[in-house]
Structure formats: C-alpha cells, structure tokens
Amino acid sequence: xxxxxxxxxxxxxxxxxxxxxxxxxxxxxxxxxxxxxxxxxxxxxxxxxxxxxxxxxxxxxxxxxxxxxxxxxxxxxxxxxxxxxxxxxxxxxxxxxxxxxxxxxxxxxxxxxxxxxxxxxxxxxxxxxxxxxxxxxxxxxxxxxxxxxxxxxxxxxxxxxxxxxxxxxxxxxxxxxxxxxxxxxxxxxxxxxxxxxxxxxxxxxxxxxxxxxxxxxxxxxxxxxxxxxxxxxxxxxxxxxxxxxxxxxxxxxxxxxxxxxxxxxxxxxxxxxxxxx
Ligand SMILES: Cc1cc2nc3c(=O)[nH]c(=O)nc-3n(C[C@H](O)[C@H](O)[C@H](O)COP(=O)(O)OP(=O)(O)OC[C@H]3O[C@@H](n4cnc5c(N)ncnc54)[C@H](O)[C@@H]3O)c2cc1C
Ligand code: FES
Numbered sequence: 171x172x173x174x175x176x177x178x179x180x181x182x183x184x185x186x187x188x189x190x191x192x193x194x195x196x197x198x199x200x201x202x203x204x205x206x207x208x209x210x211x212x213x214x215x216x217x218x219x220x221x222x223x224x225x226x227x228x229x230x231x232x233x234x235x236x237x238x239x240x241x242x243x244x245x246x247x248x249x250x251x252x253x254x255x256x257x258x259x260x261x262x263x264x265x266x267x268x269x270x271x272x273x274x275x276x277x278x279x280x281x282x283x284x285x286x287x288x289x290x291x292x293x294x295x296x297x298x299x300x301x302x303x304x305x306x307x308x309x310x311x312x313x314x315x316x317x318x319x320x321x322x323x324x325x326x327x328x329x330x331x332x333x334x335x336x337x338x339x340x341x342x343x344x345x346x347x348x349x350x351x352x353x354x355x356x357x358x359x360x361x362x363x364x365x366x367x368x369x370x371x372x373x374x375x376x377x378x379x380x381x382x383x384x385x386x387x388x389x390x391x392x393x394x395x396x397x398x399x400x401x402x403x404x405x406x407x408x409x410x411x412x413x414x415x416x417x418x419x420x421x422x423x424x425x426x427x428x429x430x431x432x433x434x435x436x437x438x439x440x441x442x443x444x445x446x447x
Pocket of ligand 1: 212223224227240241242243245246247291406407408432
C-alpha cells in the first residue's frame with residue numbers, strides 16, 4: 171500500500187478576506203476535507219504557484235467547517251495571501267505541533283498577553299477557554315497594538331468581548347503604544363497592562379504571543395511578578411520548511427519548534443542563547 175504523502179495539502183476555498191489593519195488580513199478558508207486543530211497548533215497555507223508558509227489558525231478550534239488565518243504581509247507568500255479573493259483555491263496542511271495544555275490550565279488563573287499579529291493564536295485560545303470558562307479560575311486578556319488602527323478583530327475586542335466581561339471570571343486590559351483622541355483605554359507598551367495584577371502568581375499560567383522583543387520583555391515582567399518559568403507559555407516562531415521534525419530549520423537549541431512547540435514554556439527555552447532571535 172502507498173504511504174500517504176505527509177506534505178500533500180488538502181484543498182481549501184477562500185470564503186472571505188477581512189482587512190484587519192493596513193498590513194494584516196484574516197483569510198477565512200473552507201477545507202475540502204475535515205480539518206481540525208487545537209489552540210496553539212499551526213498549519214501551512216499554500217498559495218498555488220507561489221509557495222507555502224506556516225500560520226496559527228485564529229478561529230475557535232471547535233468551528234470545524236471553516237478556519238481563519240490572520241496574516242501579516244512580510245514577504246512573498248504573505249503578499250500572495252493578501253492578494254487572495256473569495257473563491258480562490260489554497261492548500262492547507264497540518265495541523266502540526268504542540269497546543270496549549272488546556273487541562274493543565276483548569277482551576278487556575280489564566281493570563282493572555284498578545285501584541286500585534288500575536289493576537290491571532292490568542293484569539294483561538296480565548297475562544298477555547300470561553301467554551302469551558304467555568305473550568306478556569308479567572309481569565310485576564312491583555313492586548314496591545316501600536317495604534318488603535320492596528321488592533322485586530324476590532325468588532326470583537328471593543329464590543330463583543332467587552333460584553334462578555336459581565337461574566338465575573340473574565341477581564342480585559344487594552345493598550346496602544348500611541349493613542350488617538352478616541353482611545354479610552356491605556357497608553358503604553360503591553361507590559362504596562364501587567365501592573366497591579368492580583369493573580370496568585372504561584373499557580374497562575376500566562377500565554378504570551380507577539381514579536382520576539384515583546385515576548386522577551388513580557389516574560390521578564392512576568393518573572394518579576396513571580397510567575398513560574400514553567401507556567402509561562404510562549405508561541406515561538408522560526409523559519410520552517412517541513413513542519414514535521416525533518417529539516418532541522420526550526421531548532422531552538424535541541425528543541426524543534428515545529429514538533430516540540432510552537433508553544434514552549436519559558437522553562438524549556440530559558441537556557442537557549444538564541445531563544446529570542
Ligand atoms: C508556528 C508559526 C506560526 C506562525 N503564525 C503566524 C500567524 O498566525 N500570522 C502571521 O502573520 N505570521 C505567522 N507566522 C510567521 C509567518 O510564517 C511568516 O511571516 C511567513 O512565513 C513569511 O513568509 P513570506 O514568504 O511572506 O516572507 P519571506 O519572504 O519568507 O520573509 C520575509 C521576512 O520575514 C522573515 N520571516 C519569515 N518567516 C519568519 C518566521 N517564521 N519568523 C520570523 N521571521 C520570519 C524573513 O526572515 C524575512 O525577513 C508564523 C510562523 C510560525 C513558525
Ligand atoms: S520545520 Fe523542519 S524540522 Fe521543524
């Protein structure tokens with residue numbers, strides 16, 4: 171019997187393309203075959219004739235019929251993704267990698283800290299948490315962006331999610347590096363939202379995603395607050411080719427970001443000099 175080709179993508183049709191910010195779009199794709207993932211895992215999106223790149227789905231993992239990818243334009247593949255229109259065909263392979271260990275989060279306070287396009291995996295995690303919100307002690311979602319216009323998911327962040335705060339277990343802190351006259355929340359980099367957190371830091375868990383510099387300084391702040399190394403979950407990114415532990419392009423020390431991650435704890439990477447590269 172022929173072995174299945176692990177690199178062969180399934181076909182998916184673009185249903186919708188949402189312009190989130192001047193440089194970031196969310197592409198909603200409908201796979202031809204069942205595709206499911208857990209919050210934190212990633213998949214490769216292929217643009218025929220251009221190439222493929224890894225992205226973490228940003229939609230609720232329980233929504234099986236279509237999957238969202240929130241993509242920042244940085245180069246060849248992401249520019250091609252930004253040119254997609256509804257009805258276009260793409261390829262999808264995955265999911266790959268280690269998800270957030272939600273079982274371990276149960277009964278604990280959960281902090282999400284996201285910056286810029288780093289909100290993408292945290293949106294998926296947030297929806298997964300909210301589906302079983304009674305299992306977690308409290309959830310605090312801290313979001314940052316450069317300016318109000320750079321916020322992803324504006325309808326959700328500023329309206330829908332705020333209305334969920336009636337639930338005692340959930341709160342948000344929103345900040346921008348530079349506010350405008352309509353901004354009603356904090357001003358400053360995302361670490362400023364971590365002041366005065368009244369969590370039990372000996373047991374609380376934190377999921378952090380954003381540019382490397384943001385993850386580094388957020389981790390430093392969490393450690394100062396007393397969070398434990400093993401309770402800080404970081405969404406790591408590296409250049410990837412295979413996604414399945416063959417090509418060795420994604421190594422951080424001895425760990426494969428594609429297989430052992432992309433969600434790695436600070437305890438797992440803290441001794442690696444190139445961790446924040
Ligand atoms: C597990 C994982 C999940 C990701 N999730 C998302 C996501 O949800 N949304 C999103 O917008 N992006 C995400 N990325 C990053 C995304 O894969 C890259 O932006 C993409 O591969 C760039 O491809 P390109 O052909 O457009 O750019 P290229 O032409 O390949 O590169 C353009 C520039 O980006 C740099 N670059 C490319 N890939 C990476 C990378 N992985 N890490 C750091 N720098 C890189 C290159 O060095 C170069 O400077 C993720 C990456 C990984 C590994
Ligand atoms: S991407 Fe090839 S080993 Fe990780």
